[in-house]
Amino acid sequence: MTAERNGSPIGPRAASSWLYVYPRGLRELLLYIKIKYKNPVIYITENGMDESNDPTLSLEEALMDTYRIDYFYRHLYYILSALKDGVKVHGYFAWSLLDNFEWSAGYTLRFGINFIDYKDNLKRHQKLSAHWFRNFLRKQ
Structure with a gap:
């Protein structure tokens, strides 16, 4: 498997070296x-x-994950496109509800739509993407 096409990356790389953002690829896979x-x-x-766990960010900065909103929006757009072409997607789960421990990276990466404060008794804070998802799910 490769993250390149014709010598160029298929999309921007996330924090993990193996994770590239290519929303149209999800539609192609579904078809x-x-x-x-x-x-x-x-x-x-x-x-x-994912994103890197940057301890220099303030809490307010850490909660502003606009890139994750864009990620979900574009992937859901292509899922809708596949649905219109007859693909039977019956469920979708965002990765992930909470920041968590990653087996190969420990606490150095954050995947969640909810921020976990590892220095304050694991207190949880909704990221901007959690608010976006709630509003998205309310729309008809």
Whole structure:
């Protein structure tokens, strides 16, 4: 597997060296699965991106994850496009609800839409992306 096409990255890299942002690729994958596997029901169980845990950021700065909102918006846009083409996506789960311990990186990366303050008794704070997701889910 590669994160390049014709010698160029397929999209911007997230904090993890293996994670590149390519929303259109999700649509392409869903359409491929539809054709290859006779259009099964699909649940997307993890979709998200990480950021480095930057201890120099204030809490207010750490909660302003506009890039994550853009990530979710664009991926959901392409899922909707695949749905319109008949793909049976029946569920979608953002990665992740909370910042957490990553097996290969420990607490150096943050995936959550909720910030966990590792220095203040694991206190939780909603990031801007959590508010965006709530509003997105309320829309009809």
